[in-house]
Amino acid sequence: MDSFVYQGGEMVAESVPLARIARDVGTPVYVYSLAALRANYQAFATSMRGLDAELHYAVKANSNLAVIRAFAAQGAGADIVSIGEMRRALAAGVAASNIVFSGVGKKEVELRQALEAGVRQINVESSAELDTLDAVAKSLGRVVDIAIRVNPDVDAKTHAKITTGRKGNKFGIDIDLARDAYAHAASKKNLRPIGVAMHIGSQILSLEPYRDSIRKLRGLVGELRTDGHDIQRLDLGGGYGIVYRDQSNERPFAVGDYMEMVREETAGLGCALSFEPGRSLVGNAGVLLGEVILVKPGTARTFVIIDAAMNDLIRPTLYEAWHDIVPSHEPAAGATLAATDIVGPICESGDYLAQNRPMPPLAAGDVVVVKSAGAYGAVMSSTYNTRPLVPEVLVDGDRYEVIRPRQSLDDLLAADRVPEWL
Template sequence: MTHSIPSLTGFTEHHGEWFAEGVSLSALANQYGTPLYVYSKHAICTAYRAYDVACIRANGSRRARIHYAVKANSNLAVLDELKQLGAGFDLVSGGELARALHVGADPKSMVFAGVGKSSDEIKFALSVGVKCINVESIPELQRINSIAKSLGLRAPVSLRVNPDVDAQTHPYISTGLKDNKFGIAYFEVLKTYREAALLPHIDIVGIDCHIGSQITSTSPYLDALDKVLDLIDQLKRDGIVIHHLDLGGGLGIDYGSDAPPDITEFTNTLLNRVDERGFGHLDVILEPGRSLVGNAGVLLTQVEYLKTGADKNFCIVNAAMNDLMRPALYDAYHAIVPIKSGIGKAITYDVVGPVCESGDWLGKDRALAVQEGDVLAILSAGAYGFVMASNYNTRGRPAEVMVDGDQAYLVRERESVNSLFANERTIGPS
């Protein structure tokens, strides 16, 4: 497959040097060290507004609301910026709920999802008054009813439909097929809604569907949407009124060989189908994550060694699979560029990290003109980058910086080694 450098809002190359808005990546690497995640505020704002413009009708009324999928990038600075832009939040854990509350988000702008919610998480969500809990199974529905009873309230719920639609994406991030763990099987949805309507502490408010991530075609969305709209019609005949339609997220980005639809065009296509089928009265929710932040971030890493092998050359860097898991986990491609143009002839390398695993690689067969000490930028790392990072090999997670114009802000400090075992204890002498 042929790859190219993706077009990145907020990140540009001038005279052989890369910049985040008005700040050189070289200056950031020097000031904050590497590995380092760098985010562009401008890129996040631009992507959000591309969605938002399609969500407003010509008369000024709103036909859809954007709830950012926090799992894509949960840094508080990212959440706060999106809150200020007007976004609500799609949450899949009690920790993400706590983060959204910490930046001052209104609970009524939050949808709580996730396939394995604990009792404590459900109680937390109900206690603060989230807009809706998306239900993934019948046992979960019964648990929510019981917890709502103990709290003396009615729980607002939406059932997540598994429409058995192929999202045409990586199998690990496909969520809408019948053999995926997510949602309620399409053939069981009507029966489950009828059961939910009989539960005394359940208030049915919506219907939800999410089919996967890094989807680059509109057709799977339309297939799933039509199935869900058919269900809403059938539910109405049963006397069950749906107030909101949650279409989920999952729109892909360009990593270098992808061709996702334009955000505004994509959003208009979905919302126009909703209107054409006579459901324009519904409160529609969209839950983008990757498409808001994926191309708004890069990971900077320094070249430690250049190693010549019998069959491979290795560019060994100080970032690793614990910093950016996607290549090792999904065989995912990220474009990799020197932040300053190198001298000499480009040589083909596998870009690998220092972790003691053969799966610790960040890019394979990359033509790079680099020397030891140079800094590389791993592009399109704003989504599912830091949030999936770990401390494997007792490695501290990177610092994170957000750039706004010609100003850079440290939005997360680098973890020190001592902090990694601050909560651990030995049991003393035998």
């Protein structure tokens, strides 16, 4: 669903004008729609009916407590990659028994804290991690259920920086080495390898990489069972793409089509399934608002300098990512478009949110809306150039609330310590 539309000439989040939020809370500011979060979750939940399956929200996409709570209230678990994310999930109301701990570099102290908390499953990504986890489990007198993340060597045909399922990626254990890894795990008295996991990348728009990967894992499950392993779970990860650019051929598959493919490819396998969506649940449920500081005409194009910058939304700089950007006030029909760079005030040439973008006329004080910013936006922000972290707002119908206050400069400076000898 699209909860951000023009009504009466103004873009609204559900029933709240975005310009009102910008005026009341200030800019830059992230705004999320609760209705969109719920609708995205329900699309998955409905499509999963009839499957022996669970959904664990990938917290890394957006780790605000209110966002996690919104999904937990619908029945979602959590997929985490750090103890910090575990603490967030627990604080938001996710039961430890509904948390899956993934990640390529878990420290011993993190594994210990996860086991002490009682997380459902550890997804192990190396033989060295197997050894560390076994030692921790032994010290706690536990036998731990684990899955091993297998790298199926499938090209997800996504951006190089967010593909994770090829042999050249740091994630998981190569599928050619998987049987040895499971034998190694089975030799440990405090580990019980009962699952196979994968995650092949992010912003994936085609079903075929998933189909190829599931077929490879299905074959592996058969081999592992022949080897004597009691494989009960299949963790299929996430990575489902969303629309970032409305006027393009970027059309992700429907979640219902994905689940139908999963039904076909896992029929008769006898494994409980786990899905770990992140971006597809929150991406299009959020926007970033910025205010135009000034317009700077150039000979080749116009620069519109806004108060939102690369430290607030790094995706365009880091991934060359596209986000649709529109004024909060609906442009007049037939408005003249000009090649425009939407840039921030950061002292970096890479500080841009859009380049050479056809835009209607903008002026100082106008509010612009950076769409599809609910995933990997606020969660990847920084305080570069001593710019405080921006607030986050959650809209529910005709009401809204600040779910993360704007960081003050005093708060930011208070985090530093100057030695007495200076």
